[in-house]
Amino acid sequence: MKGVSLARRGGHSEWLMALVGALLAGVVWSKPPVMVKQIRLWTGSIEAQLFIDLSGAAKWKVFSLVEPHRVVIDIDQGQLESALPKPSEGGWLRGMRSGHPIPGVLRLVVDLDRKAQIEPVLLPPIGGHGYRLLIALRAKAGRESTPPIASPSDYLVVIDPGHGGDDPGAIGAKGTREKSVVLKIAKRLARMVNLEPGMRALLTRRRDHYISLRARRTLASETDAMVFVSIHADAFDRASAKGTSVYALSRRGATSALAARLAKVENAADLAGGVSLKDKSPDVAEAMLDMSLDRQIKQSRQLGAAVLGMLGRVGKRHSVRVEQAGFAVLKAPQVPSILVESGYITNIGEESKLRSVLYREQIAGAILGGIKHYCRDQPECPLPPERKIHVVQAGESLSLISARYSIGVNALKGQNNLTSDLIRVDQRLRLP
Numbered sequence: 001m002k003g004v005s006l007a008r009r010g011g012h013s014e015w016l017m018a019l020v021g022a023l024l025a026g027v028v029w030s031k032p033p034v035m036v037k038q039i040r041l042w043t044g045s046i047e048a049q050l051f052i053d054l055s056g057a058a059k060w061k062v063f064s065l066v067e068p069h070r071v072v073i074d075i076d077q078g079q080l081e082s083a084l085p086k087p088s089e090g091g092w093l094r095g096m097r098s099g100h101p102i103p104g105v106l107r108l109v110v111d112l113d114r115k116a117q118i119e120p121v122l123l124p125p126i127g128g129h130g131y132r133l134l135i136a137l138r139a140k141a142g143r144e145s146t147p148p149i150a151s152p153s154d155y156l157v158v159i160d161p162g163h164g165g166d167d168p169g170a171i172g173a174k175g176t177r178e179k180s181v182v183l184k185i186a187k188r189l190a191r192m193v194n195l196e197p198g199m200r201a202l203l204t205r206r207r208d209h210y211i212s213l214r215a216r217r218t219l220a221s222e223t224d225a226m227v228f229v230s231i232h233a234d235a236f237d238r239a240s241a242k243g244t245s246v247y248a249l250s251r252r253g254a255t256s257a258l259a260a261r262l263a264k265v266e267n268a269a270d271l272a273g274g275v276s277l278k279d280k281s282p283d284v285a286e287a288m289l290d291m292s293l294d295r296q297i298k299q300s301r302q303l304g305a306a307v308l309g310m311l312g313r314v315g316k317r318h319s320v321r322v323e324q325a326g327f328a329v330l331k332a333p334q335v336p337s338i339l340v341e342s343g344y345i346t347n348i349g350e351e352s353k354l355r356s357v358l359y360r361e362q363i364a365g366a367i368l369g370g371i372k373h374y375c376r377d378q379p380e381c382p383l384p385p386e387r388k389i390h391v392v393q394a395g396e397s398l399s400l401i402s403a404r405y406s407i408g409v410n411a412l413k414g415q416n417n418l419t420s421d422l423i424r425v426d427q428r429l430r431l432p
């Protein structure tokens, strides 16, 4: 068995012996089949998650093989009812195939272009999902696996688009998914941050896959981020509720019933997203970390207030103070961390706004403005003084730039003596 590493056995030897016994005895195998109802693959640059939806609990085993690198998933009595997902072009996951090399066993094979660490787990039914076999894959060193390194002098902003992969977050009446709109806002914000002198952005995810809450906050603490911003657009039980809000961590209960409920919903995201085994292990350092969080919470509230102030220019705020509750994702010690609700996706008007490029630009611009205000209020802010100048980038229009700074198009035109809407790349616009 050279080159084979067994990751997990789901009672393999027992059923194999039973199978052999049944074949020897010449009896018909009568165990009910386990339907593979759907297979979903979420791929990131170094991480991927394969979810296999099953009709019931199954005996299974997952192991990896080399030459070529591949992951093998055997499901006892498995019957494939769904198409196999196709990994994206040029990624480290090459393809997926199926077969029946052993009678009564469905074998799924994922081909990889490099060695990967695998963590399989059978998730019990939860949150509308039935039994799911999750195989979390993490690529070993390879061409894409080095995270971008910021210069030590850069003001590093870790941006966290909430949810992802099997966890869609909240869903609006028109079918808009929180995980998709927050990814778009996060990417806009990252682009803006990276254009700012002395600032650098790092996204916790760039694609549609789930990352555990712990992995999100760990990215912030391990990179010594200056701030961490988790972006959401959650649901509310009253469809009339609307407006933006900002949350920080609390160690002693929530500041409102709404904050408590939201933290509960968000902290359960790991279950829907299919948290890896590693994240379920008890965190012995957790209690120690809590002690160092008081200063972080104070700074997070200041950061939150600065962002909330800027969001006030965008439109109605659901709460004019920074609310607090025990959000697991905001627990990076020493990194001021906030969760921004960019609107309620359950409000039909806000769902439409969240779908619009201009609104997403407004939200991203307000978050960036708030971060810069917060930094400049600190004694050792490394950012250069605000320039009140915008350098036009490719693809930008006057309305997009106006949205970003929450100013009127006419005010922007007046400030720059523009008589038409035409602008050119690299043009320097004065801001009011």
Ligand SMILES: [Zn+2]
Pocket: 162, 163, 169, 170, 178, 232, 233, 234, 266
């Ligand atoms: Zn959310």
